[in-house]
Structure formats: structure tokens, C-alpha cells
Amino acid sequence: MSIVESIVKLLLQKLADPILQEAILLYGVGDEVEWLEAEFKRMQCFLEDADAKQEGDKRVKCWVGDVRDVAYDAEDVIDTFLFKVANLRRTGIKRYGCIFNELKPRHEVGSKIELIKAKIRAISESRSTYGIENIGQGAGTSSSGLSLQEWRLTSPLSQETDFVGFEKELEMLVARLTEGELRRCVVSVVGMGGLGKTTLTKKLYNTDIVKNHFDTHAWISVSQEYSARDLLQVFVRRWMVVSNNTAEKLNIAELRDKISEYLNDKRYLVVLDDIWRREAWNALKDAFPDVNNGSRVVLTTRNKDVALHADPDPRSRPHELRFLTNEESWDLFRKKTFLERDGDCPQDLEKLGREIVEKCHGLPLAIAVIGGLLSGKEPREWDNVRKSISWQFVEGEVQISSILSLSYKDLPYYLKPCFLYLGNFPEDYEFQAKELIGLWAAEGFLKERGELTLEEVGEDYLMQLVKRSMVQLTRRNSSRGIKSCRIHDLLRDLSISEAKESKFHEVRGNNGNAPSASRARRLALHLNDRSKFISLSSSTPNLRSVLIYAQGYTWLEEEQMKFLFQGFKLLRVLYLADLEIRELPKQIGELIHLRYLRCTNTWLETLPSSIGNLINLQTLLLDSSNGIKVPDTIGKMHQLRHLRLLVDKPQTVMTSGWIQGLPFGVIQGHPRLDLMSNLQTLSGVYAGKWMEGCLGKLTNLRNLKILFETEADAELFSEAIVNLNCLHHLWARMSVPIRFFEDRALVLSLPNLSHLLKLSKLHLGGKLETLPEFPTNLTKLSLEWSRLKEDPMATLEKLKSLRILRLLGDSYDGVEMACSAQGFPQLESLRLQALCKLKEWRVEEGAMPSLLHLWIGDCKQLKKLPEGLQHVTTLKKLELWWMRDEFNARVREDGGEDWYKIRHIPSIDIRQMFTIKQSDFNFYHYERATIDGLDRSFD
DSSP: OOHHHHHHHHHHHHHTOHHHHHHHHHHTOHHHHHHHHHHHHHHHHHHHHHHHHTTTOHHHHHHHHHHHHHHHHHHHHHHHHHHHHHHHHHTTOOTTTOHHHHHHHHHHHHHHHHHHHHHHHHHHHHHHHTTOTTTTTTOOOOOOOOOHHHHHHTOGGGSOOOOOSOHHHHHHHHHHHHSSOSSOEEEEEEOOTTSSHHHHHHHHHTOHHHHHHSSEEEEEEOOSSOOHHHHHHHHHHHHTOSOHHHHTTOOHHHHHHHHHHHHTTSOEEEEEESOOOHHHHHHHGGGSOOOSSOOEEEEEESOHHHHHHHOOOTTSOOEEOOOOOHHHHHHHHHHHHOGGGTTOOOHHHHHHHHHHHHTTTTOHHHHHHHHHHHTTSOGGGHHHHHHHOOOEEETTEEEOHHHHHHHHHTSOTTTHHHHHHGGGSOTTOOEEHHHHHHHHHHHTOOOOBTTBOHHHHHHHHHHHHHHTTSSEEEEEOTTSSEEEEEOOHHHHHHHHHHHHHTTSOEEEOTTOOSOOOOOOSEEEEEEOOTTOOOOOOTTOTTOSEEEEEEEEEEEOOHHHHHHHHHSOTTOSEEEEEEEEOOOOOGGGGGOTTOOEEEEEEEOOOBOOGGGGGOTTOOEEEEEETTOOEEOGGGGGOTTOOEEESOOSOOOOBEETTEEOOOSOBEEOSOOOGGGOTTOOEEEEEEOOGGGTTTGGGOTTOOEEEEEESSHHHHHHHHHHGGGOTTOSEEEEEESSOTTTOGGGOOBOOOOOOTTOTTOOEEEEESBOSSOOOOOTTOOEEEEESOOBSSOTHHHHTTOTTOOEEEEOTTSBOOSEEEEOTTOSTTOOEEEEEOOTTOOEEEEOTTSSTTOOEEEEESOTTOOSOOGGGGGOTTOOEEEEESOOHHHHHHTOTTTOTTHHHHTTOSEEEEEOOOOOOHHHHHHBOHHHHHHGGGGGGGO
8 A cells, every 4th residue: 555545544534624624614615625535535446556556657656646746735725724714713803703804715725626626637537548547446455454452462572683693703703802902903894784783783782791891881873974073972971971061062172082081091892883984983083092901992884995994904804794694594584474483484384485585685684674574464475575576786785675665565554654754863863652653643644543542553553663674673661662763774765765755755964955846745854063054945835744853952043933933834743853942932823733842952931822822732842951931821732642841851950059940841820731631741840730620630641740849739749649540650759859958858748559550650759758559560660869767678579560660869768678588579670879878788589580780879888789689690780880999899809708799790880989070060960960861771
């Protein structure tokens, strides 16, 4: 099914929208709109067969393009009509107040529909004129995809990335990293796209032998479009060489010097993934000193010249990745195709399967994609796939576009626009699942099914793309769902190519900001040069989406802001990442079609009251260094599903010895939030008057992140939470850290939470008189400033589903803590941070049988590691940060008294306390500024 059929389906959904039906009834244009709907339904019947025929018939391809264009025309007419009707209502014109203004939109839409009718008649006649009138007869079957339930039952999320065929290469590369010369060598992995360079290097990077051999290590993706300054800042943040505030002020040379100074006395490993040009290496190399201690830099690249340039020494020959053998290819194919059978191929399919694999010529990406395609097909369809695969060799490289294109064409109609949308993201971008699903919903790609919400349908669609190997899963959340993903650059190229051909979207970089004649519906701008301003053109007024990714902060001038909010009246999505915006113009209220608005890393202080006119808005994501004041007109946005006023991880600001609140948003006045029945996410807000009579009525709320300034606010919250039975994630905290202000300790009073059966992630900050009763299915729990007098482990270890536990600053005031046998059966990650009075921790044999990661930091009174830790054989990583020298001495391999307790752990990371300048401390509170950057591994 073609993307054009998806476009027509979306148009038909729009024509059936109740808001449109009300408007056409009011303005008397119902007959015209009904005619359009009937004609597009007829066209839809022909499109499925046309999709199969257009590849070999230019006449059919041209006809399909005409259908797409007229569908876009119809959508423009309908959206413009709705925009003008909304303007009339907004300006207060009554039904009988001004008959001229009432008749104008009716006349305009009628005239434009007549033009569209003429185009549709011409398109219908052209089928006969050009001899393609038999389209639609004998249409073959097409893949419609498995049901939601079937896809969930065969979910691949429990599977790790398959690693096949490179065991010897891995062993050889491990030796090159850990043995041999003392000079800083560059080890390059070279090969064409899709050959598995990144997969092999990730396996190498995470090997225990490699991790333990180096004092410190870091990984960064470079890609074709890069900013040397931004890449160096990533290293600075990774190693916390200086504070973020200081790093922002340093130029490229100063950043290189800081990194080099930090690495000068360490044996380090640095991976530069996907480096394309010599210039990229030249810009970074001076940050990596050669002090003859066995440090290594690993490059992955498609260009052998880059590898030879980085280390011309003949002893550092590039490792050129080979293709898989026939048997290795077959093993990978079986693992990808027969997930539910543990890779066991039915005997009657083996011969045909091997023929298909042979056509992949040993290229892992092609095998993975074709395996994902076949995993959802009946055996009788395999032969058609085999016949569809064609290959060619061009200048020594295999062209896999036919296989990738085949997998795209096999997608069901509802997944095609979802896949094409991924091309909007920058190369090597790791996109958050929630962010992507929100964008899909705003574009109209998702439709509720039965009792499933838009978000649940979106999660299912993303899971289907992962299963088909069209998207790579990068991180899971604490509930084992998809947290973030990325797309391989070859598949991204396919997405951009297909999208451009269908006028679905257009992607421009720094040098692509010139006006375009394209009728693309969406525009993505990828900027990475601080000196550039955004150039927007009025040549595409009918854009539905503008997505701007500015790496390194780009200014929008006042005129550009006005044009952005006034020049594109039909926008559904406005995505502004890292643009330095100080004010949103009041004209934003005119974008009545807007479904998704994101402005992050801004300097916004207030939102204009006109924001309340965005009655179709579904997602509003904002954050600001200042905290944002939200007007009470927000209560009119009844379609709003997600409101986030703090998108990025917070940093606590300290001035004049008083810790100011986090830059959360403030909801002003007393808006009628109780009428916002669709609201699922309310994140980054201060408690206030708005809660009275409202919060407890937001019964669809699933994610809540709220900050309290008074105990009275906390009590209001406690009364409301009794009704919030749909909550999945809850973050609730008092705003004053009691560790620094004993006399101002605020109590966070909570009722029992056991009735919140869907709650999986919980963060509580503030003094607790006692632990509340928790729901049994809790998977992640964080406590801070709780000042608990009794050992919390006795209660928490009974939570059978708990996988992640974080006891943060002063969450426990006792001196002893114990984990008993059989306690914490599912716990995988434990963090003990700033438990300042803890002296002894006991762990009985059999406790925490699933623990993988243990982090202990700033527990200054803790004398030694627990004896029972030696029995936790599942532990893969131990991190000890900012502990006393006496404690660290006990865990040293060379004679430490506690070494026998941890010698079985593959990865051990010990970091000493470091100093930080007083000027930085005055701006960033030390613990939050450093610790928050480490929390990602616990999300």
C-alpha cells in the first residue's frame, strides 16, 4: 500500500471530523464536501493496485502523483476554511451580525472545491486516455500487519542485539586495545554502511576485559554533519572536567586543552563512531594526549583514507570488516525471522530461506531487514519476496536499496507515514519514544482502537517497526518498554528519498535554507553553526510541520519569530529545539490547527494569554532557564493530552546561600483544568491554587511531576491523589532541601498508595514520617530528603516487581541498614547516595539475586562493603564515587581488605572527590549539577 493511499486515508479521516461537519453545516457547503469524500473513496479503491504497478509503469506513477497532489489541494482548502471560520468566531462576529463576512468563507471554499472537482474529473478521465483504466481489477493481497495483541505477544524487546559472525574479529580487536604498543594507537574499523561496524564496536566497547583495562572511557557519534565544539562539550560533560556553566564559555582550543589535561594521567579509551572526513579527526585529535600508557582511540568509518590519516603507522592497519559467510548469514537470518521459535526454521522453509539469504550477499543490515520483513509473513509469501530482491555491484560496493525499499513497500499503510517521519530527525539522533509518538499523534497518523489510547497505539506501531528491523532499539525504560530508538543512516536515507518523492517532507541543513519550490508538507531544518540564523521562506505557506534542530543554540530575530507564527497558518507541528527564544508572540494564538508545540532550552518567562486559543493542541512541551508562567487561559485547551514545563533534567540554582526552586512552571490563577479530561501528562509544575477542586478530577492523568512550596499544598495533593487511579509515573517533591535547612524541614504527607495499581515509577522528595504503603507492581522507586528513622529496606525488599531503587540524599537517617535473604527478588539497579549517617550495611546471602548495577556515593560514614556482596554473583558493575580514602583503600586489588567481596565483578569504577570552583558552586548547587547527569542509566 502506497504512501499516497495513506495520504488519502488521512484526508478522509479529516473530512469525517465532527468539527468540520459542524462548520460545513453552519456555512452550507455540505454538498461540496460530500462530493469530495465520495470521489476520494473511489480513488482509494484504485490506489492499492496502482502501488504494485507504478514501479514498472511511468503512466501509473504519474497518475498516482496526480492523486496525491489533488488530495493535498483538498486538505489545503478544508484547513484554510476551518482557519477562517475560527478567526470569525474568535473575533466575536455573531451568526447574524455580519452577513457579508459569513458569506465570504462559504463563497471561497465553494469556488476552490469547484476547481478541485475539475482536477478530479481530469484525473479520472486520464485513466482511460492513457490506457490505465484496468487499475484496481484483480488487486492482489497486501500485508495489513498483525493485530496489536499478536505483535505484543511476539515483541522482540526481551532480545538483545544479535551478534553473529564476528567472534574472531572481536577477539583480535580486544587484543589490539589491551596489548601491544604503549603509544596512543588509533584502531579503525572500516566498511560500507550496513556491514556492522557500530554493532561490532559496541560489543568491543562493552566487553569486560576492555572496560577493566582502561581508567576511563567515552563513546561519541560524529556523523556527516558535526560541530567540533559540540562534540568536545560532550566529552567535557561525560568526564565532568568542568561545570556546564564554565564549559559554555570555552572555545574549541580551550575545550581541547581541558580534556587533554584531564586525560593526561589516565589510560583512556575513546570511540569516535561514524566519522566521515579527515577534518573531523583533525578538529578532535589534540584532545587525546599520547603519554605512552597504552591509551586507545577507536574509529568507525566508511572511508579507509580517514583511518589511514588518523594513524599512518603501518602497525595500526585499519580493520576492514568482511561480509558474513553463508552459514553466518543463515544464523543471523534465523534469529531475526523466527523469534518466537528461538531461531528454529521449519524444514519446509529452509531451502527457500537460504536462497533469500544468498541474495543478501552477507550484508548484516540487509539480512536483518529482510528477516524482519518475513517474520510476519505466511510461508506462501516467501517466494514473492525472493523474486523481488535484486542486487547489483557498483564500484565495488553492494547497493542494498532494493532490499530496504522492498521492506518499506511491505509496510502496512499505517506504518508508512510513521517510518517516513523518522527522516526528519538528524543523523544518528536518538529520539525518545514519547516524543516520537506525540509527533505521530499530532500529524494524524494514529487513531484510537477500542480501549487503546493514541499513545498505546503509537507504542505498538513503534514496536512493529523495531520488530521489522526498520528502527533500532537503544534503551528500555524501567518497565521494559521502549524508551529511545535510532534509525540506521541507510534507512534514514531511504526515508528521506521516499518522502521527497511523495512531497511528504523535506530536510535541509545549514546550506539548504534557500527557498524551495517543493510542495512538501513538512520542513525539517538541521542547524549546527552558532553564527547562522534561520532563513524561512514564504514559498511554502501550506506547510503542516516545521521542525528545527539547532545544535549549539541559534537565535530567532523578532521578525523571523513573527513570520514563523504568522506565515504558516496551517501548521499542526511546531518543533523548536535549542533556539534562544525570549518571548512567544501573541500571534501564536492564530495557529488554530496546531497539535504539537515544543520550545526547549529557551529564556521564556511567560506565555501570551492567546495560547488558550489553541483548542486543538495535544502536546505542549516547554522549558526555560527562568521557569515559565502559564496563563489561566490554558483551561480552554480541552484537547491537551501532554503538558510539560520542564523537559530537560533540572539543575538546582543556588544564590546568596538559599536554594531557589527548580525552573518549574507556574500555573497562574484558577483555570478550569477539571474540564481537560484528555490530560495524561502534567509535568514540571509548582503546586498552587489551580489544584483546588481540579487535580482530583484529572482522572486520566498518567504522568505527574509536581513541586510543593508549602505543606498545605502537599496536603491538597494527598487528598487529590486518591482519585488518580490511572497514574503510571509520579514525581512529587518539596522545594526546600532539608539537608541544608534543618529548621525548615517540610513534611511530605501522603496517604497509602497501594490503590494506584498502574503506578510503576515513583519519586518522593521531602520528610516522611513513615513510608506509605506502595503498590505491588512498582518497578522504580526514588526517595530523597525523607529523613526516615527506621531502616527502609525491611519494607522495600518486599516489593516483588522493583527493578530500580535509589536512596538519595538524606533519605535515611539511621546508622545501620540490612538486606535480608530472598529480599529484592527483581532488583537490578541500586543507588545509595549521600546517606550521611550510614555506618554499616549488611547483605545476607540470597539477597538481591538479580542485581546488575550498584552505585554508592558520598556515604562518608560507611566503613566497609557488606560481606554478603560476594554472594551477589549477578553484579556486572560497581561504582564508588566520592567515598573516604580509607574506604577506597579497602577495595583496592593490591591488598585491600574488601577486595575478595568484589573481585567477581567485571566492571569497577572508583572516583575520588574532586574540587569545584567557588564561582561555579554559587551558580550550580554541587550535588544536583553533577548527580543529575548520571541518572540516565537508572531511567
